[in-house]
Amino acid sequence: xxKLRRLPVLLAxxxxxxxxxxxxxxxxxxxxxxxxxxxxxxxxxxxxxRHTEALNAFLKVIDRRGENPSxxxxxxxxxxxxxxxxxxxxxVYHLRRYLKVHPNTKQAPYVLxxxxxxxxxxxxxxxxxxxxDQSVRLGHDEDLRRLRRENEELRAEVAVFRxxxxxPAPRAPRMISLPVEMQPRAATVAPPVASVVDAxxxxxxxxxxxxxxxxxxxxPIRPSPSPAAPKAAPGRxxxxxxxxxxxxxxxxxNVSVADLVAANRAQVPSASTPLRIGxxxxxx
Numbered sequence: 001x002x003k004l005r006r007l008p009v010l011l012a013x014x015x016x017x018x019x020x021x022x023x024x025x026x027x028x029x030x031x032x033x034x035x036x037x038x039x040x041x042x043x044x045x046x047x048x049x050r051h052t053e054a055l056n057a058f059l060k061v062i063d064r065r066g067e068n069p070s071x072x073x074x075x076x077x078x079x080x081x082x083x084x085x086x087x088x089x090x091x092v093y094h095l096r097r098y099l100k101v102h103p104n105t106k107q108a109p110y111v112l113x114x115x116x117x118x119x120x121x122x123x124x125x126x127x128x129x130x131x132x133d134q135s136v137r138l139g140h141d142e143d144l145r146r147l148r149r150e151n152e153e154l155r156a157e158v159a160v161f162r163x164x165x166x167x168p169a170p171r172a173p174r175m176i177s178l179p180v181e182m183q184p185r186a187a188t189v190a191p192p193v194a195s196v197v198d199a200x201x202x203x204x205x206x207x208x209x210x211x212x213x214x215x216x217x218x219x220p221i222r223p224s225p226s227p228a229a230p231k232a233a234p235g236r237x238x239x240x241x242x243x244x245x246x247x248x249x250x251x252x253x254n255v256s257v258a259d260l261v262a263a264n265r266a267q268v269p270s271a272s273t274p275l276r277i278g279x280x281x282x283x284x
Contacts, residue, residue, distance in 0.1 A: 030068060033072050036065075042058045042061070074097040075095065077090070078118075088118035157258070160250055239278065240277055244277075263281075
């Protein structure tokens, strides 16, 4: 009776060993990776620029070989994912699987560079670009601060120029008025009937004639007086005191920084030249 009960257990054990042996034989019968028909097909599809179909062929090689290493297929899948299907995460995974099998191959530096490129491409798609070079970011910040500073200086100089020059607002066109003697006058009309009495006392009707037209006397054309030339302002100077700058002096005298530099070119070659206490500047 005990032997009959042990018989199913023995049969199940023998069946498991048989199946394991078949699986080992199937794995042992797998060809080399580069000789796999799907691998060969994938390389041919790559030459035809059919990258999506080539990707599927290499993935079939990886799936078919299971636990057996398939580094070449992982390398091809990683490169296609990076450069053609634009999947940087998949590219990093498969390229690392290649390096796990061949860490010291001659292609290792190239594969590491491709992993870094995939990592940066993925980071560039994220908001905020977290992997930007810090030095590049600092350089951009410095340029931005410099541009803002120059913009503020230009605004201040324009405000000073407008305040000193007083740009007039546009006016309406001026109307030309004629002299009184040249303005048109209404024609004088004589009364329609004039009663005149003759020697016998009988009224005589006289028809009025046309009223005489008086030609206006031409007015003499007088030349318009030329505008008087503005008098030059007396020369002004300013002695530089502590905390004086070109900008503060220009605001004080309502002149522009550029004009102030131009008037004192011998002492102040440019707007960035520092001022010395006691320096006498000429105010334009």
